[in-house]
Amino acid sequence: MSSRSSAESAREIPEATIARLPVYLRALTGLTESGIATCSSEELATAAGVNSAKLRKDLSYLGSYGTRGVGYDVEYLTYQIAREIGVTQDWPVVIVGIGNLGHALANYSGFRSRGFRVVALLDADLERAGQEVAGIAVRPFDELEQIVADNAVAIGVIATPAAAAQSVADRMVASGITSILNFAPSVLTVPAGVDVRKVDLSIELQILAYHEQRKAAVDPGSVPQGAVGSSAAALSPEGVS
Amino acid sequence: MSSRSSAESAREIPEATIARLPVYLRALTGLTESGIATCSSEELATAAGVNSAKLRKDLSYLGSYGTRGVGYDVEYLTYQIAREIGVTQDWPVVIVGIGNLGHALANYSGFRSRGFRVVALLDADLERAGQEVAGIAVRPFDELEQIVADNAVAIGVIATPAAAAQSVADRMVASGITSILNFAPSVLTVPAGVDVRKVDLSIELQILAYHEQRKAAVDPGSVPQGAVGSSAAALSPEGVS
DNA sequence: TAGATTGTTAATCGATTAACAATC
DNA sequence: TAGATTGTTAATCGATTAACAATC
Missing domain, CATH: 3.40.50.720 (NAD(P)-binding Rossmann-like Domain)
Known part of the structure; x- marks a missing residue:
């Protein structure tokens, strides 16, 4: 699907990592707004909603932008990730x-x-x-x-x-x-x-519905199981605006 | 993150498969609208934008709803997937x-x-x-x-x-x-x-920007590389509505 | 030096894919 | 029977995670 250039730069960043870089960028923006100048991988990971091992592994594909024993400079790391993604320009x-x-x-x-x-x-x-x-x-x-x-x-x-x-x-x-x-x-x-x-x-909602259904099945009665519609209605042809 | 009930049913459907079931459902709706009553895994996979091996593997977690040598009944498979997801009711x-x-x-x-x-x-x-x-x-x-x-x-x-x-x-x-x-x-x-x-x-757009930047790097000049904005503008604090 | 935290290793886990036996 | 296509196997690939050596 996505471009998979092979021998381009020293590093080849995994797709899963690329998809998380914008999340880190947003978390860093939040830290900046809170006036935080330095953070550990643990703090940034929490802000981004991932675990710190994954964060450090992800960042390691970009380079060594942290300081052992100290953490990351928020502004510097922000710039490095923005540059890697390509959004230092509009x-x-x-x-x-x-x-x-x-x-x-x-x-x-x-x-x-x-x-x-x-x-x-x-x-x-x-x-x-x-x-x-x-x-x-x-x-x-x-x-x-x-x-x-x-x-x-x-x-x-x-x-x-x-x-x-x-x-x-x-x-x-x-x-x-x-x-x-x-x-x-x-x-x-x-x-x-x-x-x-x-x-x-609706695909996102359906994925939630799948898990919701399983919760209800595991623990019947504890979770409301919606009003009962007809399966005909649920399966009728699309009417996408 | 998502519910991971262990010993619930015979099958334990992988997250990646669950995320694709709604895509198959939509593809099947499209086939129904085109008046197609039966399809092979190859046809459905094409309509859903995946390869047929992955489709068959995914469907195998739900059960055996196809007929060897023939393919899948569109209406029957539609119902089975909708039931699995939990959208036969509203x-x-x-x-x-x-x-x-x-x-x-x-x-x-x-x-x-x-x-x-x-x-x-x-x-x-x-x-x-x-x-x-x-x-x-x-x-x-x-x-x-x-x-x-x-x-x-x-x-x-x-x-x-x-x-x-x-x-x-x-x-x-x-x-x-x-x-x-x-x-x-x-x-x-x-x-x-x-x-x-x-x-x-904007996370989705940033993922696209990453790949776009790489295309431009590999083949300079062939891909327009946008007007040059200031990095200050691109990194300014959020103004989310 | 002692404490803290990164960057990396290696093991584990999950997802994808090609190939093919089963079977309609 | 011959042809077609599923469902499954097994190999491969990629992602996650814990642990820890490196080093500030």
Whole structure:
């Protein structure tokens, strides 16, 4: 799936580690805001919600940025991780599909402070295009190629209905985008070299439901087991907005 | 983290498999909509975006629901997976925090068809409470305990700002909720027996940025490398809505 | 020097994959 | 019977973890 370049740098960072680096970065930001200048692997691990052995192992792939007997300098480690991830500079991003979710994404103020800059909002619906969301004009989807070229956009966000997602992805790839964050509930097919990550609300809920069901089974009566709906309703065809 | 009951049923399904069952379910729904009644592991795997060996291995944990030489009956397999996950019945869910994201979640029509029913929208802001979103009245957060009790709610969704998330989680847990889906960018501390899953927009984007940066490094010039922002901007304190 | 904590080793655990016997 | 495809085995790969030597 993800790019797996082989002989590039001395270190080859495992995927599982890469996925945790942003979590460490956020935990470090929290420490900075609390006025903490130095921390041990134990403290940082707690803030990030992992165990300290895993944290130290993860950081060891980046280099030796701590001091034995002392810990880590919060500011220095923050910079090193940000540099490793690649968010010491802002990445321009386009969001396609300005429905409810697109609105929420456009208004999400966390992007800017974490290395991203929304350069355009696009929607195929010409009614929506022309409006303004979060201070950014919504533009017709057809302007995608121009916008990607003008702003050197490498990352695209898809917040369209499932039916439109693949064709939006195709246009994104053709226009030069090589990383896609997909919120539409559909599997995207993209060429090698293009990375896709997927966020799916109901899949996350279903994973919780699985465990919830098991809790109820182990300890019947202790956990409320929801009102009884019909299985027909639960299994009916999708009506994704 | 997640519940790990030991001697419960004959099978002990791996976490990685559980996380993929909802993906298979969605792929099967797609096949049903296309009028396909039977499929091979190869076809279903393609629709789900995994390889067929992994799919068959995953399904083998549930039982033997296929026919050698033939494949799987789509409707039968759909039911078996839905039953395993626990979504043949509807799970009542509450959403706390009706900002932009809460709005989007409340309006997400996919919940209903996938085993969930939003029974209440809650917000601490009394201005918001009293409004109506997606046909559901927004109620004061203080009514949480009553609503959870009345509707036997086991699953809660947090869409509040980061600063409020932990206290909302505490109240949820105290009220009897044992599964939480957290959209706020903060690490939640909960008692054993409570499951938390986290969805984080900027973490997903940062993972993409990491790989994007590597692509640019391997093949300079071929991939646009975004406008140059200041590292100060990228690392400034959070401004999460 | 004594205490603390990192960075690394090595063992363990879990997940993935290819191959194929079972069987429709 | 011949062809197709599942379910399972076993090998491989990657991730986690505890323990501790290195070193501040």
